[in-house]
Structure formats: C-alpha cells, structure tokens
Amino acid sequence: MPLALEQQLYNSANAYYQGATFLMKPSDAVGAHSLLIIQPAITCAALSLKLYLKSLLAIEGKDKEDNIFRFTDLFQALGGGMQDLVLLKFDEFSNTQMSSAELAKHLEALDSAFAKWRYIHEEDAKSVNVEDLEEMILAVRSTILSLKPDWDQQ
Numbered sequence: 001m002p003l004a005l006e007q008q009l010y011n012s013a014n015a016y017y018q019g020a021t022f023l024m025k026p027s028d029a030v031g032a033h034s035l036l037i038i039q040p041a042i043t044c045a046a047l048s049l050k051l052y053l054k055s056l057l058a059i060e061g062k063d064k065e066d067n068i069f070r071f072t073d074l075f076q077a078l079g080g081g082m083q084d085l086v087l088l089k090f091d092e093f094s095n096t097q098m099s100s101a102e103l104a105k106h107l108e109a110l111d112s113a114f115a116k117w118r119y120i121h122e123e124d125a126k127s128v129n130v131e132d133l134e135e136m137i138l139a140v141r142s143t144i145l146s147l148k149p150d151w152d153q154q
Helices: 005-024 035-059 071-077 080-094 100-110 113-118 130-147 149-153
Strands: none
Touching: 005 035, 005 130, 035 071, 035 130, 071 080, 071 100, 080 100, 080 130, 100 130, 130 149
C-alpha cells in the first residue's frame, strides 16, 4: 500500500536531512567544511526543512500548499495549535522562549538559504545561521514525531 502524502514528504525530508548531516561532518578527503561541501549541505538542510513543514501541513489536511516556498509562509499556513507545538519544540532545542512572531523572524532569516546556496555561483550567498537552521529542522521533525511516533521506526 502506498504511503500517504504526509509520510512521503516526511521520508523525503529525512533523506535530505541525513545528506546534510553527512556533508556537514568534516572530512579529511576534502578538508574540513570546504565551500564545495557546505553548499550542498546547506541546500539539503534547507530543502529538508521545507519538506518537514509541508509534511506538517499535509498532516493538518492542507496538502495543496504546493505554491508556498518560503519557510515563513509555510509556518504561517499551519494552524495556531501546530505553530504552538513547533514553537515549543524550537524552544526546547534552542534553549529559548520565543513568541510565534519571533520564531517567524528566525524563519524569515532562513528563507533565502535554499535559493541562495543552491545557486551560489550566480550571486553571493547571504550568510545563514546554521545553528538556527539545525534547531528549526529538529523542532519541526520532533513535532511530526510527537504526532506520528511510529514514523520514527521506518
């Protein structure tokens, strides 16, 4: 039986996150954190965050959100209760206490990571707070697993 859309999105997000995690580890073969490794790592991390957010939207029954690309817009499309869950998880991972508006500002700062780092040769990439990106990914992933704990076993 085929997997539901929300689980397909989650599994794809996991794959990109695993790729990003692997690429972020220093490697003797290419030198610690060379630009050639950081570029795909950040691109994969940003894509994983987008897919995790889309998975949450699909869990809420909002699976027609294909025209939303910015993290901030994806987060704001979530219902208030789901936003609160993500915020709670983000606070746990980042050891902060933020409002939804403050979290939206953090997401806004990450919004360009995917496009800017994917096409780094076309323009200077804006700096991205890798720690914020990681904490946001972990928060959204943890939110999903709090709702769908059996997905962690697959």
